[in-house]
Amino acid sequence: MNKRTxxxxxxxxxxxxxxxxxxxxxxxxxxxxxxPKTLSAHSATALAASLKADLGDQSAGWYLDDANGHLxxxxxxxxxxxxxxxxxxxxxxxxxxxxxxxxGAKTLRTNASIPGTAWSIDPKTNKIVVVADRTVTGxxxxxxxxxxxxxxxGMVTVKRSQGEFKRYDGGEAGSAAGGDAGxxxxxxxxxxxxxxxxxxxxxxxxxxxxxxxxxxxxxxxxxSSGGAAASGGGxxxxxxxxGGxxxxxxxxxxxxxxxxxxxxxxxxxxxxxxxxxxxxxCGNDSKTWTADQGGGQPLGTVADSKFPxxxxxxxxxxxxxxxxxxxxxxxxxxxxxxxxxxxxxxxMKVQRSGSTTGVHDGKVTGLxxxxxxxxxxxxxxxxxxxxxxxxxxxGGSMFSGDSAVGLTSGGSGDCTQGGETFFQPMxxxxxxxxxxxxxxxxxxGGxxxxxxxxxxxxxxxxxxSxxxxxxxxxxxNAGAGSAGAGSQDPGSGAGDQGxxxxxxxxxxxxxxxxxxxxxxxxxxxxxxxxxxxxxxxxxxxx
Numbered sequence: 001m002n003k004r005t006x007x008x009x010x011x012x013x014x015x016x017x018x019x020x021x022x023x024x025x026x027x028x029x030x031x032x033x034x035x036p037k038t039l040s041a042h043s044a045t046a047l048a049a050s051l052k053a054d055l056g057d058q059s060a061g062w063y064l065d066d067a068n069g070h071l072x073x074x075x076x077x078x079x080x081x082x083x084x085x086x087x088x089x090x091x092x093x094x095x096x097x098x099x100x101x102x103x104g105a106k107t108l109r110t111n112a113s114i115p116g117t118a119w120s121i122d123p124k125t126n127k128i129v130v131v132a133d134r135t136v137t138g139x140x141x142x143x144x145x146x147x148x149x150x151x152x153x154g155m156v157t158v159k160r161s162q163g164e165f166k167r168y169d170g171g172e173a174g175s176a177a178g179g180d181a182g183x184x185x186x187x188x189x190x191x192x193x194x195x196x197x198x199x200x201x202x203x204x205x206x207x208x209x210x211x212x213x214x215x216x217x218x219x220x221x222x223x224s225s226g227g228a229a230a231s232g233g234g235x236x237x238x239x240x241x242x243g244g245x246x247x248x249x250x251x252x253x254x255x256x257x258x259x260x261x262x263x264x265x266x267x268x269x270x271x272x273x274x275x276x277x278x279x280x281x282c283g284n285d286s287k288t289w290t291a292d293q294g295g296g297q298p299l300g301t302v303a304d305s306k307f308p309x310x311x312x313x314x315x316x317x318x319x320x321x322x323x324x325x326x327x328x329x330x331x332x333x334x335x336x337x338x339x340x341x342x343x344x345x346x347x348m349k350v351q352r353s354g355s356t357t358g359v360h361d362g363k364v365t366g367l368x369x370x371x372x373x374x375x376x377x378x379x380x381x382x383x384x385x386x387x388x389x390x391x392x393x394x395g396g397s398m399f400s401g402d403s404a405v406g407l408t409s410g411g412s413g414d415c416t417q418g419g420e421t422f423f424q425p426m427x428x429x430x431x432x433x434x435x436x437x438x439x440x441x442x443x444x445g446g447x448x449x450x451x452x453x454x455x456x457x458x459x460x461x462x463x464x465s466x467x468x469x470x471x472x473x474x475x476x477n478a479g480a481g482s483a484g485a486g487s488q489d490p491g492s493g494a495g496d497q498g499x500x501x502x503x504x505x506x507x508x509x510x511x512x513x514x515x516x517x518x519x520x521x522x523x524x525x526x527x528x529x530x531x532x533x534x535x536x537x538x539x540x541x542x
Contacts, residue, residue, distance in 0.1 A: 037088035038069035061123030064347030094126040112147040115374035120366025120384040163412030170261035170392035251328035251397035252353030257286025263355040263396030265407040267324040268435035274317040278395030283313025312429035326438035331358040342403035344383040354393025362387035382422040388415040
């Protein structure tokens with residue numbers, strides 16, 4: 001090789017080496033994907049809606065990765081994945097489109113509509129998940145297996161539940177079930193016992209009856225958690241505050257109709273008039289609803305009830321001047337304000353408040369669920385969760401922060417061993433009834449609704465009675481601190497009667513339950529405090 005040839009070769013080598021350094025850098029700068037955004041459930045829902053519109057029939061569902069706050073969008077191609085990641089979501093290329101999944105769900109409805117089965121679309125697995133309860137055996141299981149087998153393993157997954165799918169309305173308002181729940185809270189029910197019961201019985205009940213007591217939203221009466229009766233004494237005073245305007249119960253409070261006990265979902269307004277939403281099968285159980293088991297504290301009349309197919313009922317308050325608080329009983333002496341409704345999303349963290357088991361939390365696990373409760377009661381379009389519930393919790397609130405998400409319908413299992421629960425989407429119920437979230441706060445009351453109710457939660461169970469003379473309920477029958485509370489609370493659900501104790505988780509007897517007793521005056525009085533919810537009769541459900 002001569003010098004000239006060597007020089008040329010050296011220059012070429014240098015050029016190639018330079019390109020080798022530059023090209024990778026150039027490639028990295030143009031193809032580096034944007035980091036996924038950390039989003040709230042509300043923001044993720046909004047972004048998902050936008051991406052879904054862009055993808056059209058190429059959309060395959062989405063879910064929240066709650067571990068890091070990322071929105072995961074299922075897509076069918078790498079090209080779609082690129083457009084999704086560019087907007088801050090995580091793209092996941094999957095096999096089944098949402099159109100195909102919905103077609104599969106239709107096949108199940110047509111060929112496998114078997115009592116004791118439920119199915120929903122799970123975007124995390126990109127499949128339809130079918131759950132068969134313990135009643136699905138023999139020929140019924142064979143039929144289900146034949147249908148799902150024909151759909152292919154890539155489309156559907158079948159699971160078994162040890163429980164039995166059922167609606168969660170309480171079969172009889174005064175059965176022992178509720179009482180047991182109350183006792184499970186650690187004798188909470190008894191807490192309200194003793195003088196408490198009396199308190200509820202006496203004028204306290206009346207206080208609650210007036211709706212004032214309800215002031216103490218749900219947990220108000222709880223005032224003090226465990227020994228409400230003991231500490232409630234001084235509470236009486238607070239009663240005042242109420243301002244005389246009936247406040248009404250809040251989400252999770254017990255409501256009674258005929259021989260049924262359910263739970264209030266959310267307070268709403270319809271053309272300016274106060275109302276509340278609960279489960280449709282509850283609305284079918286009774287036309288009228290009260291805050292107490294004995295029927296002495298009227299709440300409202302069913303204006304619209306839809307079940308099966310969907311599951312919601314609109315109940316208008318009999319007192320058109322009532323201003324029930326837009327909040328949910330947290331079972332610990334406090335409430336959660338509800339300011340809006342939100343669409344559910346798989347992975348969303350939620351809480352449920354009900355009159356039998358109080359407050360429990362979990363996550364949304366499936367959407368567009370169908371549940372066959374038997375006897376022709378098939379409900380579609382539900383939200384599936386891993387939150388537990390029991391009879392009497394029907395209609396109760398499912399919420400996420402200050403957003404109303406759903407109304408308790410039914411499911412399987414219980415809050416001892418766990419299970420799955422299905423909810424009517426709140427957004428659909430609002431749209432169908434023309435209702436709006438919230439009904440204002442009575443007399444400027446605190447979180448608990450009635451005037452001085454807020455204080456009620458504070459410690460003066462008596463306060464809870466909140467409304468005008470209700471105060472005396474909590475106060476006067478002092479010992480009844482909680483009693484009064486609970487009593488007053490009849491409507492409130494704070495009825496916690498059982499003291500704050502039960503309140504906590506049991507919320508069971510609590511809500512309208514023990515409370516209602518007060519109103520009923522019946523059980524309380526008679527039983528001192530025992531019959532009171534904790535007793536079993538007080539609060540029951542089947």
